Amino acid sequence: MSHINSDKGMDSGEYKHAMARYVWGFALSVVLTLAGVVIAGGGVFGASLAWSIVGILAIAQLIIQFWAFMHVDLSQEARPDLYLVMFTFLIIILMAAGTVWVLADLASRMGMGPGGMTGM
Amino acid sequence: MSILGSLDLNDIFIVPFLKEPTLSTGIAAGAGGIVVLGALAVALWLTVKGWWKPLWSEWLTSLDHKKIGVMYIVLAAIMLIRGVLEAVVMRAQQVSPAPGFLSVEHHAELFSTHGTIMIFFVAMPFLTGVINVVMPLQIGARDMEFPFMNAISLWLSVGGAALVMASLVVGHFETGGWTAYPPYTGIKLSPNEGVDYWIWSLALTSVGTTLSGINFAVTIYKQRAPGMDLMKMPIFAWTTLCTAILMIFAMMPLTVASLMLALDRHAGFHFFTASNGGNMMNFANMFWLFGHPEVYILILPAFGVFSHVIPTFSGKKLYGYTSLVWATIAIAVLSFTVWVHHFFTMGQTAHLNAIFGIATMTIGVPTGVKVFNWLLTMWRGKLRFSTAMLFSAGFMFTFVIGGITGVMLANPTIDFATHNSLFLVAHFHNMLIPGLLFGMFAAVNYWFPLAFGFRLDEKWGRRSFWLWMIGFYLAFMPLYAIGLMGAPRRMAFFTDPAYFPWLVVAMIGALCVLAGLTSQVIQIWVSVKNRESLMVPAGDPWDGRGLEWSLGCPVPEYDFTTVPNITSREPWVDTKAAGKHVMDPTEFVDIHLPKPTGLPILVAGVATVGAFALIFEMWLIAAVCFVAMWVLVLIRSYDTDWEETITAEELREGYEAHKRLVETTPKVSLDDEFTSKNRGLILEEAV
Ligand code: HEM
Numbered sequence: 120m121s122h123i124n125s126d127k128g129m130d131s132g133e134y135k136h137a138m139a140r141y142v143w144g145f146a147l148s149v150v151l152t153l154a155g156v157v158i159a160g161g162g163v164f165g166a167s168l169a170w171s172i173v174g175i176l177a178i179a180q181l182i183i184q185f186w187a188f189m190h191v192d193l194s195q196e197a198r199p200d201l202y203l204v205m206f207t208f209l210i211i212i213l214m215a216a217g218t219v220w221v222l223a224d225l226a227s228r229m230g231m232g233p234g235g236m237t238g239m
Numbered sequence: 240m241s242i243l244g245s246l247d248l249n250d251i252f253i254v255p256f257l258k259e260p261t262l263s264t265g266i267a268a269g270a271g272g273i274v275v276l277g278a279l280a281v282a283l284w285l286t287v288k289g290w291w292k293p294l295w296s297e298w299l300t301s302l303d304h305k306k307i308g309v310m311y312i313v314l315a316a317i318m319l320i321r322g323v324l325e326a327v328v329m330r331a332q333q334v335s336p337a338p339g340f341l342s343v344e345h346h347a348e349l350f351s352t353h354g355t356i357m358i359f360f361v362a363m364p365f366l367t368g369v370i371n372v373v374m375p376l377q378i379g380a381r382d383m384e385f386p387f388m389n390a391i392s393l394w395l396s397v398g399g400a401a402l403v404m405a406s407l408v409v410g411h412f413e414t415g416g417w418t419a420y421p422p423y424t425g426i427k428l429s430p431n432e433g434v435d436y437w438i439w440s441l442a443l444t445s446v447g448t449t450l451s452g453i454n455f456a457v458t459i460y461k462q463r464a465p466g467m468d469l470m471k472m473p474i475f476a477w478t479t480l481c482t483a484i485l486m487i488f489a490m491m492p493l494t495v496a497s498l499m500l501a502l503d504r505h506a507g508f509h510f511f512t513a514s515n516g517g518n519m520m521n522f523a524n525m526f527w528l529f530g531h532p533e534v535y536i537l538i539l540p541a542f543g544v545f546s547h548v549i550p551t552f553s554g555k556k557l558y559g560y561t562s563l564v565w566a567t568i569a570i571a572v573l574s575f576t577v578w579v580h581h582f583f584t585m586g587q588t589a590h591l592n593a594i595f596g597i598a599t600m601t602i603g604v605p606t607g608v609k610v611f612n613w614l615l616t617m618w619r620g621k622l623r624f625s626t627a628m629l630f631s632a633g634f635m636f637t638f639v640i641g642g643i644t645g646v647m648l649a650n651p652t653i654d655f656a657t658h659n660s661l662f663l664v665a666h667f668h669n670m671l672i673p674g675l676l677f678g679m680f681a682a683v684n685y686w687f688p689l690a691f692g693f694r695l696d697e698k699w700g701r702r703s704f705w706l707w708m709i710g711f712y713l714a715f716m717p718l719y720a721i722g723l724m725g726a727p728r729r730m731a732f733f734t735d736p737a738y739f740p741w742l743v744v745a746m747i748g749a750l751c752v753l754a755g756l757t758s759q760v761i762q763i764w765v766s767v768k769n770r771e772s773l774m775v776p777a778g779d780p781w782d783g784r785g786l787e788w789s790l791g792c793p794v795p796e797y798d799f800t801t802v803p804n805i806t807s808r809e810p811w812v813d814t815k816a817a818g819k820h821v822m823d824p825t826e827f828v829d830i831h832l833p834k835p836t837g838l839p840i841l842v843a844g845v846a847t848v849g850a851f852a853l854i855f856e857m858w859l860i861a862a863v864c865f866v867a868m869w870v871l872v873l874i875r876s877y878d879t880d881w882e883e884t885i886t887a888e889e890l891r892e893g894y895e896a897h898k899r900l901v902e903t904t905p906k907v908s909l910d911d912e913f914t915s916k917n918r919g920l921i922l923e924e925a926v
Pocket of ligand 1: 323326327329330350351353354355357358361362415416417418664668671672675676714727728729730749752
């Protein structure tokens with residue numbers, strides 16, 4: 120919000136630029152969310168295809184929100200923030216994927232087939 | 240259920256002893272008694288001296304990063320004394336004829352509290368304290384980015400430690416080791432309050448640590464002096480940054496796993512139970528997702544300390560700055576890829592183990608790089624063996640041995656044979672004592688003047704080093720040997736006579752360590768008594784190289800009179816090379832510092848009472864505390880009058896006074912470094 124409240128005044132170019140970003144971000148988020156809802160509820164695609172499309176839409180929305188609301192983009196000033204975001208993703212992926220891997224591997228050794236902890 | 244939940248008379252420390260007096264219950268009662276009497280004695284002493292008020296207004300309510308740091312270190316010191324005493328009792332237990340003088344449960348409680356305390360209430364507060372004192376001074380900042388949150392972190396850690404202390408007086412601690420694996424720690428097998436003590440004391444400090452991590456990272460990102468880009472930062476600031484990032488990401492799995500365990504225990508969940516779809520292996524997985532980065536949280540700040548102590552006392556620039564930075568970053572990232580090596584034997588397939596084994600060996604490479612950096616820094620330097628330097632040299636020597644046994648253990652096939660043995664216990668003490676404690680001891684000896692204005696006594700410092708060093712070898716080398724002979728860890732007693740001579744040596748080692756710790760207490764005592772002759776008001780008592788040594792000792796509340804412009808990696812060395820002993824002032828401006836406030840103590844105090852209530856299932860009290868805690872935080876949010884101003888004029892006076900002091904202080908040569916001639920401003924060229 121500091122972008123809007125800066126002393127530059129309400130009709131400076133910077134203000135308009137920032138405002139445009141927020142509006143774009145909001146509009147795109149709404150569109151992508153609605154698209155997800157429609158695909159999930161529409162029944163046009165098969166289950167696995169629907170899962171993948173919704174997943175991709177979610178990632179797209181994540182990127183848009185980082186760009187529009189958190190001002191993380193490819194510019195030089197945003198570079199440290201971008202690195203931090205990327206690092207965060209790296210760690211989350213390591214932890215989540217690692218956990219799934221370890222547990223699925225253990226499950227397979229318990230004779231439950233890959234990935235299946237059900238029936239325990 | 241009564242408002243006091245599950246608390247009853249039998250939980251009070253002295254009662255079991257009165258009912259059934261044995262040596263084991265006697266020791267438990269004695270320990271509880273020491274806590275109670277100790278607290279009373281301190282209270283009495285403060286009252287007699289009339290120190291309550293200054294203590295409260297100058298320390299407990301302070302938001303100054305230096306004071307917060309010192310309080311962290313005091314917490315670590317107190318808990319270290321308890322941790323070492325417990326270790327000595329365990330050692331004594333194992334050398335006395337089987338089954339020893341402790342009950343099996345009591346022994347289990349001892350290794351569980353010892354491990355929990357050493358990691359969470361010694362190591363963590365110690366390094367957090369050192370970072371707090373030093374890091375802002377090194378990067379030219381006037382405080383942490385969030386001073387209020389900093390105090391909250393401190394007092395949450397103190398609250399967690401207080402709970403562990405309380406477990407000596409009220410009820411019991413858990414018996415499942417510092418890792419507290421379910422299903423043993425589930426409600427079925429551990430029905431009493433012990434595991435809840437573990438869960439809630441950890442919850443408090445892990446939240447505190449996460450907040451500290453955020454604070455450190457943001458401070459480094461936002462508060463560096465102008466011109467200090469990342470690659471001009473001192474190494475200690477770099478290791479702090481990496482530690483902070485690890486803190487932010489690594490504490491989370493622990494907090495979550497321990498809260499899930501709490502849900503299992505009290506809300507009928509089945510995350511980790513042996514039946515009903517629970518999966519206790521996921522606890523081990525989550526615990527070590529935290530646990531492995533944690534050991535690098537512990538070790539990186541010490542690496543930073545050595546990277547300053549060694550150049551200073553070798554009279555040389557640090558060798559290979561860039562490689563050290565990249566090695567630190569590599570370690571920080573790789574530390575998230577090796578956690579499985581803590582449970583190679585849990586039943587995964589061999590190829591999964593192999594991959595993590597290789598990842599583990601890889602992490603040895605950047606660590607090795609660092610050792611060569613330090614060695615090459617010392618190479619052909621003019622070495623001066625101060626206490627801090629001795630601890631650094633002792634670290635390098637000893638740590639490499641621990642690193643080698645670590646690479647051995649990284650091999651899953653070897654790990655299958657040594658898992659859960661005393662070989663492992665020897666290995667991690669071999670990493671933690673030099674890699675953490677020695678680093679922190681070096682830091683205290685090196686940077687003490689910044690906080691208090693005088694040096695520490697060298698004679699007792701060196702004695703403490705030798706006792707710790709020799710004690711370490713005596714206490715832990717035997718464990719490698721009997722570990723390989725097959726001795727398992729966490730045993731209340733052994734019956735194999737072949738272990739006995741080794742255990743005796745280990746006992747002597749533990750006593751030696753205790754003597755080392757005692758020497759350190761004496762060192763502080765002697766130094767305080769002789770502080771007049773150890774005073775170094777002009778600052779820079781060791782011909783130091785970092786920005787922190789450009790300040791007078793003790794460092795004033797506002798740290799820097801003007802924030803310097805940084806143009807090189809070692810601005811203070813450049814200043815001295817230009818023949819000056821004060822950095823040129825930039826611009827004097829009014830600055831704002833946060834006023835002292837009692838709110839952080841209150842917030843954490845309420846949180847601690849709430850946690851205690853949770854431990855004894857006093858749900859109503861817990862709920863009230865939870866609400867009260869947030870109300871207090873809200874109150875702070877509406878407080879607009881929280882800063883005080885230090886005017887540009889005062890800062891200018893501070894600068895002038897320091898300059899005058901520096902001009903009138905006689906410069907001394909390095910040969911007089913450890914004598915009372917050293918009033919600061921030690922110089923290589925004798926004057
Ligand atoms: C100062 C000298 C120390 C001595 C003599 C000592 C001794 C011991 C002993 C006897 C045990 C039990 C081993 C067993 O399972 O049979 C133990 C466990 C442990 N120690 Fe230490 N220790 C010392 C310092 C430290 C330090 C500095 C740390 C960490 C910073 C530490 C962390 C641990 C941990 C994590 C355990 C494992 C507890 C468990 O089994 O759950 N110790 N130590």
